[in-house]
Amino acid sequence: MTEIAQDSAQTPLQARIDDLAPDFVARTTQGEVKLSDYRGRWLLFFSHPADFTPVCTSEFVALQKAKPQFDDLNCDLLGLSVDSLYAHIAWVKDIEERFGVKITFPIIEDISMAVSRVYGMIHETSATTAAVRSVFFIDPEGYIRALIHYPMNVGRSVEELLRVLTALQQTDACxxxxxxxxxxxxxxxxxxxxxxxxxxxxxxxxxxxxxxxxxxxxx
Incomplete structure (x- = not known):
């Protein structure tokens, strides 16, 4: 079950740059998570349209392989789609069996689309429940520092995500x-x-x- 902070639930599509990221509690492949529990580290929070799809699979394999680089930048990874927890588990198990890559970051189950709608991953007038490829860079204080949206048929560049994250950290520091x-x-x-x-x-x-x-x- 996914729970959104009350003030967030009443204000859809409020996830914007420099805003405090809307808090939530959700089930994931790694157990229950609360967004605010990531405070103190950077977080790359991203959505994907559906499990068992080609572009998403390529992205998840690449993100997992790059996870040590994100770790070095004090950044956690957190995925989301509107598929069920059981579909997530089946997909990551199949990725490990077929491609030899074990996905170790959590993937949120968002069947109710509560998180997806608050973060603007699914538009209110959308004819489909598939979330677009959204990426939110959330800083250690819980603020959204950058966001990128991609259409469902265009894959993300993990190298670009690392570049943006590094740029945010360097500009803050210097x-x-x-x-x-x-x-x-x-x-x-x-x-x-x-x-x-x-x-x-x-x-x-x-x-x-x-x-x-x-x-x-x-x-």
Missing amino acids: AVATPEGWKPGDEAVLPPPLDQMEADKRSGLNGGAWYFTHTEIGQ
Whole structure:
């Protein structure tokens, strides 16, 4: 059974960037979980349309193989679909038997679609119960820091998910921003100047402009 915090249940589709992630309690393949129990670590919370489907299988195999990298970034993985717990268990057992990959992160059963609707994984007017491929990056304080939605027929890039997670952590730690295509080890950029004096100091700095100034992360 899935339970949503009362204030969340009354405000559908409220999961937005910089909002506190709506709390819930749900059954999973690893036992009951409560979202707020993940506080203190980053969380990659993601939905998939259905079990025993080709794109989802490729993603779950890739996510499991990359789990040590997520662990190194202090980040847990939590999946969800509207399929039953028994379908989840049968699917992950079949993945292990056929592909030799044991899925060790929990997958939420959301038959009632309570979590899916609150998080906007299924639109109120949708003609199908299949959740789109949504990804929520939730920080250790429980706030949604980034979200990405994919259509059902386009698979996610685990490399991109790791890149976004790393960028969020680096920008938090160093008060910088990351430019287009940034990867770990690349230069960052300074955030917009707060006043004219700061803009003047940046003119020509590192060969850039006052509004576009590269910097090494950690400087």
